[in-house]
Amino acid sequence: MTITAPPASGLDASPPRPTRRPRAVRSAIRRVTGVTAPYGFVAPFFMIFIVFGLFPMAYTFWVSLTDRDLLRPDDAKMIGLRNYTDLLHDEFFWNAVKNTFELMLLCTVPQLALALIMAHILNARLRGRMLFRMGVLLPNITSIVAVTIVFGQLFSRDFGLFNWLLGLVGVGNVNWQAGEWSSKIAIAMMVVWRWTGYNALIYLAAMQAIPKEQFEAAAIDGAGTWRQLWHVTLPALRPTIAFTALVSLIGQIQLFTEPLLFDISPGSVSGGTDRQFQTLALFLYEEGFRLRHFGYGSAVAWLMFLLTVILAAFAYFLTRGGARIRGGPGTRHSGRRGRRRPPPGGSAGQPAGRPTGEAVAQSAGEAAGPPAAAAASPAPAPAPTPGPAPASANDDSGPGGSS
Amino acid sequence: MSVTIDKPSDADAASPRTPARAGGWRRPRRSVTPSVSEDERRGLLRYPFLIVVVLLSAFPVYWTFMIPSRTNDVVGQTPPPLLPGGHFLENARRVFDTVEFEKALINSLVVAGSITLCTLFFCSLAGFAFAKLRFRGRGALLAIVIATMMVPVQLGIIPLYIEMQKFGWANHLIAVIAPTAVTAFGVVFMRQYTEQAIPDELLEAGRMDGCSTFGLYWHVVLPGLRPAMAVLGLLTFMQAWNDFMWPLIVLSPQNPTVQVALSTLSAGYYRDNTLVLGGTALGTLPVLLIFAVFGRQIISGIMEGAVKG
DSSP: OOOOOOOSSSTTOOOOOTTSOOHHHHHHHHHHHHHHHHHHHHHHHHHHHIIIIIHHHHHHHHHHTBOOOTTSSSOOOBOTTHHHHHHHTOHHHHHHHHHHHHHHHHHHHHHHHHHHHHHHHHSSOOTTHHHHHHHHHHHHHSOHHHHHHHHHHHTOTTTOHHHHHHHHTTOOOOOTTTSHHHHHHHHHHHHHHHHHHHHHHHHHHHHHTSOHHHHHHHHHTTOOHHHHIIIIIHHHHHHHHHHHHHHHHHHHHTOOHHHHHHOOSTTOOSSSTTOTTOOHHHHHHIIIIISOOHHHHHHHHHHHHHHHHHHHHHHHHHHHHHHHHHHOSSOHHHHHHHHHSHHHHHHHOSOTTOHHHHHHHHHHHHHHSHHHHHHHSSSOOOTTOTTTHHHHHHSSOOTTTOO | OHHHHHHHHHHHHHTTSHHHHHHHHHHHHHHHHHHHHHHHHHHHHHHHHHHHHHHHHHHHHHHHHHGGGSOHHHHTSSSOOOSOOSOHHHHHHHHHHHSOHHHHHHHHHHHHHHHHHHHHHHHHHHHHHHHHOOOTTHHHHHHHHHHHTTSOGGGGHHHHHHHHHHHTOTTSTHHHHGGGSSOHHHHHHHHHHHHHHSOHHHHHHHHHTTOOHHHIIIIIIHHHTHHHHHHHHHHHHHHHHHOOHHHHHHSOTTSOOHHHHHHHHHTOSSOOHHHHHHHHHHHHHHHHHHHHHHHHHHHHHHHHHHHTO
8 A cells, every 4th residue: 555644633744745645635546445345345345245156056957947957067958947857757856855854853852952951060169160061062173074984884784883882782783774763863963962962062052141140049839940940941942942953953954964965776766765754955966967857956955945944934933922921911022121130130139221131131132033034044044153154154064053 | 932922011111210220229138139149059060061162072083182092902902092192193104105095285275365354355356345345246246245145055056066177176175276266255254344343444544545446445444454354264264274175175185175075984884983083183184283273363253243243
């Protein structure tokens, strides 16, 4: 930059040197660069997103209307919606849909329930707190490939540890990969193992934002620790739980690595010999990249996208509906605040506007916000909680255990 | 459900009245005391529970390193071995002989390193603009950034692959690096931190000293962002290191990342467990070391991201 600063005040200004540009010109340049610089700063994100995110997404729809494949990459014929009508008659597609939904339930429910219990127990004065937290998060830093390989070994029919343990209690060798349910349970265990601790930390963070007075008040009323979890923690964590559930479900739609690598037949992408654990993402991979049916695969991708949107919208209405019932008349936010404030005010005997109470109420309002943002955009974004989002946003390793 | 609604409203009804509050002051002493001792009693259960949880969390990782330290004969026995042996290096060497593991390690390092550097630079730059600079359309642009976080862009992989072929990038590392070189999460994370950590007065002072806008970023903002950069950098690096689906699609087995090499290794006709898990152990080691050293920062990053956002 050739521009130098104008002196702060006119008093100590040295007489302008001849080489300097006149003040008016200088400030004009400054104004122009000052105006454009912010756009330049945010431009990389938008460029990358448009080129590698938005455009491919939109182009997916276009490709899905063609019979494009590898043999004729540039000579694609428009075939209208035929890929979609074919898909709706494709039993492998429906099989993948069914498997995806079954895995979604098997992965999400135990994972979030366990995470809540873990967070509740971690949320206390503990010795070696950081050590426990690290231990809990350890599974999440390992790669999904590694997890699947290790669990594949643990689940192997003849030499696996799980079958050996089952043998100790008199259960014969289970062929985990072969069974319709055993394979799904095995895959769900990988996902649950990898993501429970992560979600527990998210819940723990949210729990620590609940004012202590609420727990004290509950203790005074004679509530034990588990009743406190049910009556104080759970209601306060509602937005967080909704968010993690949504992220996990969306992650499950994209479940890919586990079913791909859990398959023991080499090179197979069918998710087991009977496709017993082929998910939608794996089906997309098979059609798009193994069989090179780009058009057909794109149709799968687009339907998965619609599924994601529907799921997010559903989650949004569910949480909003719940909030309305709880909050009673009035807006969602004020309802929540009204519900949250009394305990601190009541037990501490101070005006409700205490800094901590206020801050918490605020954060509760913010946390309630995401679903609203979600509805506003076609592709929902539970915004103010980016913590869990990074993984899901970047690539295929969404929190909640996608691959 | 109805219970949870009743509960707070009870407290609500009680709180405005002074007698109840006065009572509330006195009562804690009596009833909190038993709950403290109850707390201690529970503490006895709490630690075993947590220890079991941590053991279950750590066990598969332990297994990853234990199996390759034995030979295949031992691993195939019916009570599987539970303690490590002395064959780790030997199995590790076999990994390098079987697949392009050296290349895979270098590739992964290049990919994860470049993604991390790009993410840190672009995200902090954009985060600074969103946090501290005034410009037309700022709110709308920020809303778009946030909205993109939940767009499942990986569903566009087929066109993305076609695009990479058109660019001539297929099977080049740049195809893995470019799409994640800047993330919405990073931008939002950095915006949040910049807003809190960089005082406006500091920026004013920088302006007075004649900094350009970029100069402000470089000389004033960047040094103040170090803690957030560390957290974002660690998360990004581990993420990039562990990424699998896209590298699998766009790279060939001859030019793999670690994760792709591992999947090749595990897809052999005869599954050689000590070999496959040996590779897995080697591929996990870098993130494990990072986690051991910076675990505290990573955890605080995740937890802060969860609350503040």
